[in-house]
Amino acid sequence: MSRKRDKLNALAPEMLTVTKLGHDGRGIAHRADGKLVFVDGALPGEDVLVKLGNLHKKYDEGRAIEVLNASPDRVAAPCVHFGVCGGCSLQHMSRQAQLDLxxxxxxxxxxxxxxxxxxxxxxxxxxxSNSYRRKARMGVRYVIKKEKLLVGFRERQASFLAELDSCVVMDPRLGLSITAFRELINGLAARDHIPQIEVAAGDELDGVAPVALVFRHMIDLSDSDRQALIDFCAERGWQCYLQPGNYDTVHKVWPVDGPDRLAYELPFPAANGADLRLAFHPNDFTxxxxxxxxxxxxxxxxxxxxxxxxxxxxxxxxxxxxxxxxxxxxxxxxxxxxxxxxxxxxxxxxxxxxxxxxxxxxxxxxxxxxxxxxxxxxxxxxxxxxxxxxxxxxxxxxxxxxxxxxxxxxxxxxxxxxxxxxxxxxxxxxxxxxxxxxxxxxxxxxxxxxxxxxx
Structure with missing residues (x-):
């Protein structure tokens, strides 16, 4: 362990008063000597016990390990993974406080x-406030120390993948499928060579598959692995894509026929009087x-x-x-x-x-x-x-x-x-x-x- 880490671990938690929020959602406080501290997980007006994590010349960084008096704007996070997963940073804050920020x-x-x-x-x-996100890129990694495959997003302020089984902000068709994604990839021979899944959801429309998955793979897939991915999507009526290289290599493998598109509707009239319908590829910006x-x-x-x-x-x-x-x-x-x-x-x-x-x-x-x-x-x-x-x-x-x-x-x-x-x-x-x-x-x-x- 480094001397710097030893020094940090030796520091006792400090009680600090948070005066305001920074643009990144962290609380701003000052130590007894006046030094600025950015406090993760703290809100204005709160007295919090802070564990320092990074020391700098002009400021320090830390996280609140105990809230001694809670702000009226503090709420219970809707996701059990909040604080570990880095996908969200404001779930401890009321909706109005988020908007005000x-x-x-x-x-x-x-x-x-x-x-x-x-x-x-x-x-x-x-x-x-939840179930709104219809596109995401999810990391995939087998962690030897945990003897477990992880699918999801990076941990907060870290490069490791967080251990997730669901995501409340994603479209439920996607957010409630993380465990199924994990079980699917874990059963493949190419498990260690699939670094990410691109997920996208469109509207539920006649004749259009509502969800598409794009599997990035670093080695050629065996016939059985390829079929397992296809079967997973086919059972759900979803589109299945493979990506062996850059974005130009993305190609649909299921369904064999039909357009390789998702779609969504907008409340404006097309020429036939129906709502506008816009088709998009799962890798397109929407x-x-x-x-x-x-x-x-x-x-x-x-x-x-x-x-x-x-x-x-x-x-x-x-x-x-x-x-x-x-x-x-x-x-x-x-x-x-x-x-x-x-x-x-x-x-x-x-x-x-x-x-x-x-x-x-x-x-x-x-x-x-x-x-x-x-x-x-x-x-x-x-x-x-x-x-x-x-x-x-x-x-x-x-x-x-x-x-x-x-x-x-x-x-x-x-x-x-x-x-x-x-x-x-x-x-x-x-x-x-x-x-x-x-x-x-x-x-x-x-x-x-x-x-x-x-x-």
Whole structure:
């Protein structure tokens, strides 16, 4: 054992008073000498007994091993694995306290990085706090010391897999199947060479398998192993995929016939009057929280103030999650995405829904878009849903198109704030902003903002 670890173990637990929360959900306290301490599992106003875990020059880190007086915001975690599994970090906090934390993070980031605040705050979008996650990548590992196969997520602040038998935040079709996944893999000859399972669930729709499993394998599977995976999925009416290499090697092995797609519906009319139906591959990016997604789309269209006279640009459009609903309201919609595979998926979805006023293009969205043929007529409205890195490179090109309104959907409040500041410099006013609780029980902040060109 290292001297550093010996020193840590020799330290007696300290009683600390938590004054506030950090953006990562950890409590913030100070030791007797004034040194800052980040305390895992503690809430503001609580006196907690803290076991220090990492000592640094300017701050220390620890975890609460006993709560001496509980905050009114403290609740019993709904999952028996909370505190060990690293998938969730806020299950000890009431739902309202979680929302308040995320709201404060967004407000602070807008002010700090963008020097800006909205004229109006939107009420948060919320859904059921559990059973919401319909996609995940689960690790698989046989642990010799435990003589046990583990399937699930990493332990909190560690690289080891947590020992799970269920997950309350996942779609029950997935979260209640972890034990079955473990038993399946444990019975394979290739047990030690299957590092992960990608799981995805769509809507329960006629003619579409509702769940798909993608098994990553590092060696060729025997015929019996391959058949065991197929039988497991076939018994449940699920799709089975194998992945022997990178994502390009993913291929469906069950069912043999039929489309290799899942699907979900949205409350917007297709050409035949039915709800829009969007097909997706299990490895495609989709919003993991179906209920929040169904609330987010009408809100985005409302904020854009889209009408039948407008030409709308949807950047980072993916498979058409925003593009197709926009096409039910606007004169014309152009969706642009860096991935050619997603562009094909988007166009297939538009065709399947009978929407002829929408087109998709593949383009590097760090480069100029104003010079592209599809941008020649300009756009009245722009919707943007960039990755965590934000949209800094493309903002000047958006501004050059002179849209009257821009709706920005963000998965990173820091880059949203930075980009909001740039839009403000270009003459846009931040009218409204708000959070969307896409990832309940985590510190992940999803948000939406609308900007209008100053007259």
């Amino acid at each position: 995320k709201q404060s993070v967004l407000a602070e980031q807008l002010k700090h990085f963008g020097g800006i605040e909205p004229l109006e705050w939107l009420p948060p979008l919320v859904s059921e 919003q993991v929280n179906a209920d929040i997604n169904r609330q987010m789309l009408p809100l985005a269209l409302e904020l854009l103030e889209t009408s039948a006279e407008h030409r709308v640009l949807d950047l980072f459009c993916g498979l058409g999650n925003f593009t197709l609903p926009l096409a039910t309201k606007a004169r014309e919609v152009v969706g642009v995405e860096g991935s050619e595979a997603m562009v094909r998926r988007g166009q297939e979805n538009a065709t399947a829904n009978g929407l002829s006023n929408v087109s998709f293009y593949s383009h590097d969205l760090t480069k100029d878009i104003a010079s592209q043929p599809w941008a020649a007529l300009g756009f009245d409205r722009v919707l943007i849903d960039p990755p965590r890195s934000g949209a800094l490179e493309i903002l000047p090109h958006i501004v050059s198109l002179k849209p009257q309104r821009v709706v920005y959907v963000s998965c990173n409040p820091a880059t949203l704030a930075r980009d909001a500041g740039e839009l403000a410099k270009a003459g846009y006013v931040l009218l409204k902003a708000g959070i969307m609780d896409m990832f309940t029980h985590t510190t992940h902040v999803e948000s939406i903002a609308v900007f209008e060109k100053r007259a």
